[in-house]
Amino acid sequence: MDNIAGTKSSLTWAVHISVAALVFLWLFPTLGLFVSSFRTADQIATGGWWKSMFPSQQNLTLRASPASEQKLEGSLYVIEGELFEEGIEVEISRWGASSQNISTYAAGEVGEFRSGETVTVQANGSYRIESETEISGSRGKRIFVTAITPPEFTFENYQNVLFDESNREGMAKAFFNTLTVTIPATVLPILIAAFAAYALAWMDFPGRSLLIAAVVALLVVPLQLALIPLLSLHNDITTFLNGLLGLEGANELKGKGYVGVWFAHIGFGLPLAIYLLRNYMVGLPRDIIENARVDGATDFQIFVKIILPLSFPALASFAIFQFLWTWNDLLVSLVFLIDSTGETTVMTKQIVELLGTRGGNWEILATSAFVSIAVPLLVFFAMQRYLVRGLLAGSVK
Amino acid sequence: MKKSLYAGAAALALTSGMAVAADLNGEQVTVFGPWLGPDQEIVEQVLAGFAEATGADVRYVGSDSFESQIKVDVEAGSAPNVAVFPQPGLAADMAAGGFLTPLADGTGDWINENYAAGSSWVDLGTYADASGADNLYGFFYKVDVKSLVWYSPENFEDAGYEVPTSMEDLKALSDQIVADGGTPWCIGLGSGGATGWPATDWVEDLLLRTQTPDVYDAWVSNEISFDDPRIVAAIEEFGAFARNDDYVVGGAGAVASTDFRDSPKGLFSSPPQCYMHRQASFIPAFFPEGTAVGEDADFFYFPSYAEKELGNPVLGAGTLWAITNDSPGAHALIEYLQTPEAHETWMARGGFLTPHKGVDSSKFSDGATAKMNDILLGATTFRFDGSDLMPGGVGAGSFWTGMVDYAGGKDAGEVAAGIQSSWDALK
Structure with a gap:
């Protein structure tokens, strides 16, 4: 008989596997919820929580500083700045100056906006926009980058x-x-x-x-x-x-x-x-x-x-x-x-x-x-x- | 003697015009509505203005399941003083059950005089009471315009697209986007238990653009049956957008499963997943953080067919305030909502449109909202969201599920016949 007290059932492995499966079934969504609670709404909407724990390659739309920040260097109007906040380690591989062509240029190359200004984006996210005429527009120029960004979590939700x-x-x-x-x-x-x-x-x-x-x-x-x-x-x-x-x-x-x-x-x-x-x-x-x-x-x-x-x-x-x-x-x-x-x-x-x-x-x-x-x-x-x-x-x- | 004194005071209160004369010091006025979160803060501000003017103690409670909760409260006899209904159909049911108190005499005249298209707002708020007599029960405050198409102006510029001014242009633009290798539309019908409602707006908008307003009215009251060829044609018109794999992000199969709150995000992704999104005026709340409406995102009027000569119909919705538990404070609150101040408070905080002609339109929080209000005021035909006017079992039931079935590939005629039979079952 299998069921005599003290002897092991031959199906122990099945029990162990199903217990492990059940525990996993419960813990996995809970873990997802827990990770999500440290992410912003936009992050949740754009990518799965399982990807959020590792550096990932992302296509981002970022804005340069608005035209009001431009400086006159000689005869050139210039806007300079950083696309990412300080302290975030990113590596930009490709970038573009139009939503139609988001990966035209490699980091460090010189690109051009539709409205004629030239722009350079470095791998670390610093950029420089140059123009011979005054730059206009109330919002900053959009720069599209393909970058590897580190995981980012926030306590903001709590x-x-x-x-x-x-x-x-x-x-x-x-x-x-x-x-x-x-x-x-x-x-x-x-x-x-x-x-x-x-x-x-x-x-x-x-x-x-x-x-x-x-x-x-x-x-x-x-x-x-x-x-x-x-x-x-x-x-x-x-x-x-x-x-x-x-x-x-x-x-x-x-x-x-x-x-x-x-x-x-x-x-x-x-x-x-x-x-x-x-x-x-x-x-x-x-x-x-x-x-x-x-x-x-x-x-x-x-x-x-x-x-x-x-x-x-x-x-x-x-x-x-x-x-x-x-x-x-x-x-x-x-x-x-x-x-x-x-x-x-x-x-x-x-x-x-x-x-x-x-x-x-x-x-x-x-x-x-x-x-x-x-x-x-x-x-x-x-x-x-x-x-x-x-x-x-x-x-x- | 005392009676005549009151009558005199009442006459004085009426003649004193806009100032809410009632002194309600310490009286509690309870308001129950559908707004939560940031909207709740705003409505509380509006009510604080009323409290200041009258001394009343106003309490607001919101609920995401307003529709079912108000029924429980009212039938069990613990109704709030004032309830804010998002659907006139529900208010009509309540009025027929004898749970609403008619608004004070003269409110109808006031609406006629001071609201754009005033008589239609009066009609929308007038229902039969338990004995069948018509009374004005609902006062409209806060309106949404639904006939809007959202887009990113910069993406349009990058691709060289122009904002279309007729339905023919809109379809041509959609085809052009497909030819350029893009996807024109983001459509999502998912909304938890209410999945399917965004599609009902599409069908209503398209019906207004293919048939006369009379047909629309007869359809809403079911004088024209749901499976009438004209209605089925409007559903198929929606299918021309939503069931075209090339037109929608993720293909036609993704339409029903995409949440409506997530679907506009495709406008802002890199590269853009889609170029256009048809949704009501509230949708900017679900744009990515930091999106400036009017600059990063903008909207245009969901155009009508140039060849059909049906004018510029506008589909809208709104919330109506009704008295569920009679008290002087409740009537004073409705009276307060007639002041421009009550409208301007919310206007300044955004997401608020009003048909009130006496408000100062410079108080709108941004140019975009003012532009929306112009669409509302400039409409040749304004029609209220039909699904909100239909009986709950259809407008918040089989119409929704039917549209999900249709988006999933079921035949339009079959879907319409199914909705009609569910309507028949309710009669």
Whole structure:
């Protein structure tokens, strides 16, 4: 038999290869995103990130200094300068003075613009334009070069996302708002689900199986279905409470708010939480629980003293799931939390705002992904040893 | 007594003209719109002007999924005071559902008097309410012109090309570029979930250039069916550009898969990948950093056929402001948008066109925008983006996907018939 404990399966190599393939499949796009977060929008649009790490040959359109910089040397009007910023090591191989002929001249040769000025470009990017008549035009002349440029990375994206004046405050506010949403929305469902799971697993009452079936059935209800009815319910409740308590104006309770979004997250998280925890708790040894009963423990004591400590891995793994969902959530926050006063924005919403009206700012998207992933990563690494154990929750008896 | 006092105050407010008289100290006015990022900063500035004039506490929130979110908010009863709709079709749906409040009396007259082609703006903002009676619900503020072709003047000069003034010239120029070994057009339809919309603009523009405006209007209201030969001809006219491997960068197969935000970058590459790009007035936001509009990049009017004598039709779009949650502040805000100041604030920051005749056109951020506004004001026919006026399921659904199918090689008649049947299913 192959499966005897202690002997190696003959398919170990297949396992290793598929693990390596899966790891690669996950890491490769992540690495791409990470590299992209250090590139400018134009770089992302013009070349792949895999090329950005090595010096590469590029066709560039560069501009000489504008005509206002020209100097009179004897009878010649001259513009001199550098095509590249200082400190960048480039090597220009070919260049041209017209978009029709971008590689007519070798470095150091003398070329001519359409408008008649002569121009020389050296391999290091310094140029000299000469003309017998005054040079005109408000923009500098275009020079087309084929050059080998070194890799270029920038922290500008992170600067924009985290420290830019216009959204620094918003980002900080969104960060704390997100925590305000996430922490109760993680702790409360676990609390409720643990009680429910214990009851469904170990307490005998009529209709228990039906109740479990109902919980499992709720797992497949898509949350989009409930958005409008739930929000109008929240609005009705707050209108009722406002009438009952006589609240008006600024003190008025609003249908959209933290309490509403907590309830929504709790509601949408509970079915899975109960299902997961119940399956785990059902697998705990019956003897321990029966012994405790014989010794006179109440259900509450059994739950607190025996079940909870034993279920810690399952609790922790669900906590991680729920935390990640609520942290990354945009839809539920948009519907139940973010009202038109703009006070209650969350991280995901803030990132969407950075993307601009028509979206498509990949550099911001890549950077924001790494900014917003920081906290979930911390949570994950702090709790991952439970996650691995907890993933087996309920599957092994 | 008190009533007459209010009436007197209201009369005074009306007669005092442009000054927004309402004192809204501390009242909160919430605005929900589609603008994010840099645009959001600008609209907040405009609203700050309103706050200054009235003392109201104005809040703006933007969303990239405005269309779906406003529906949720309105139906659940947590609507903002004022919503800014990019599509009149959506606003019409809301009005029919009874979720919009008609604008104050006299707003229509004001638009008629002060907007170029005022009556058409009134018509575009007038919808039937729940009981079927027509009311003015929408006030247009910020307009985009779509009939523009972008190009690099320096590339044209280098190659010796002239800006075409008629559709015949434009096609001749395209052929000449091909003969010279270049590629004339950059076309990209990709836009995430909205992939296909740039093609609907092409078809609308070409329909306006091949048929009379009446045909266009009847098509938008589906009195002329989508698979009418005149419409199919316009789609095929688009195909003459987009499905010609020689005409587009990457060949016809790349059209549907290229993102519309990336496609204009081909104008500026070295050597130029393409020479022309047809897109609305907002596209400079996606030009490479440091591109000066009017110098590095410029535009010309997407020309009409010289032989057809249909004048110079202009296709445009715009955002309309409607009141979704009635309050004095909301009406005061609409009133504030009628002041030249509200328009000039955005004009000075760029990317803003307005049909308001009373604004100081020297306030435009650059010559290019002023030139665009001239195209808008000089149009012999102005038509609103048809796909924004059609029901959402067509204008933001089957029309988009149909155009992607067409760009992918499907027959135009078949595509049009498919779109028509999806429209029938909505009736």
